[in-house]
Amino acid sequence: MRAVLASEWTKIRSVRSTAVTLLLTLVLGSGLAYLFGRSFRGSAAVQREDFDPLFATFYSLTLGRLALVVFGVLVVSGEYSSGTIRASLMAMPRRGLFYAGKVLTGGLLALAVSLVTVAVTFPAAQAGLGPYGTSLGAEGALEAAVGACLDLTLLCVFVMGVAAMLRNSTLTLGVLLPVFFLGSQGLGNIPGLRAVTQYLPDQVGMVITHVAGPQDDPRWARDYGAWEGIALLGLWTAASLIGGYLILRRRDA
């Protein structure tokens, strides 16, 4: 397994797209957090009683994570678009081991980048919010920060499973990005559909990060709690990983 991890790590670090997508995750997440904070500070929203500084803090990650999603897709789909998958399976014919090594390597890197992104995003958002900001010591803040790391990491791993099932980067991004945009920005606002869309993988991590809106307001309330949401994302991730494994094991390379 160590050999597989070393090999997969070399693969990941030796292509430019890795650095680009991961850096973009950090820059988008923290940079937008600061800008959103600034614009909140100047708006009337901060005067409202139900203003939640944690919403303003973590909202930028819903965009920053798109770069992380692209990273997850490229780690897996890159094997198929370049034909490297054949060399990989020749070198590592035990497909389960190869797959586990790839997902673990990509997942650990995603976790590291998530930790850094959240660690930078939080103070960046507070700098933007100024007097309306909060601190990690505030109620729910640390939980939200931990949740944001888990949300980013699990989502990236979820995407790797999907990419392993679809085996094509264009197709995978074509399927995932609309889901990730429509779920939150589009379809999610249609009342009837929300009962369903709230369970989509990009949505379930939003309660813990306070991005889903105040949960005591029936307009925004979800049918699950903060950690239930993370558990649901865990289920999504497990399902996609199993699906990806079954496809990889069965299909001809």
Next chain:
Amino acid sequence: MIDVRNLTKRYGDRTAVDGLSFTVSPGQVTGFLGPNGAGKSTTMRLMLDLDRPTAGEVRIEGVRYRRLPDPLRRVGAMFEAGGVHRGRTAYHHLLWLAQSNKIPRERVREVLDLVGLDRVAGKRAGVLSLGMGRRLGIAAALLGDPPVLLFDEPINGLDPEGILWIRNLLRGFAAEGRTVLVSSHVMSEMALTADHLIVIGRGRLLADTGMREFIEANAASYVHVRAAEPGRMRDVLAAAGIEVRSGPDGALEAHGVEAAKVGELAAASGLAVHEIGTRSASLEEAFMRLTGDAVEHRTGGPR
């Protein structure tokens, strides 16, 4: 040593490989021939467990490929099409392969030197020329210094210099006692490289023979005759016990006989001869005849 036993692969209702059995022995270059679409690449993928056989199996040194620990140390393979991420350097491509099979890092530099890519090791694979890409594929196959080597169409698209380089390389591997299997659809190149031939057509084994035997059996010379009265000419030759086949445009092909003898027979029967000479069937023709026949057998048409 590669042992292919009753190997069959179907894609839907199309049979790509049909009950193939043969053995590839060490110490010689074995040419794996067949027209495009005959099932050569599929067979090689099945050997490496990249595809799952519908029936039968392949054993390499007695073991299924996926059971080989650190397989790159046992088998090296080069496929024609890509297999290298365009954005990764030649060095890093070989490095991840080496790491996956616990091959020491120094070996990467060694094989880069060996194939003459040391100066472009830091270049991204996407900018390498076709010939350099092929060399990178060969470097990857040699990484684990394996006793068994598979090459899928290694000379396709290469310039004469590159072809010569590969030919000498393959002959060298065989001389070292390795098992070398090389697929190609170009018969003339195989004649210069291979010691043994496996010929397949439509997924079936057509010939499993030494190169010299194949040439003697299929590329024997014959006497080409064009006569004023081909019908009578044929009868005269046949009466003398000579095997006659029809050539193009009414010409005759007399087999197993000297041109002089054919001329004397014609003169003795008072036949006018317009053209006579010794020809040798090219290996390419022999190959076409062999594989063309296989197609007819399968479709049930007349020979």
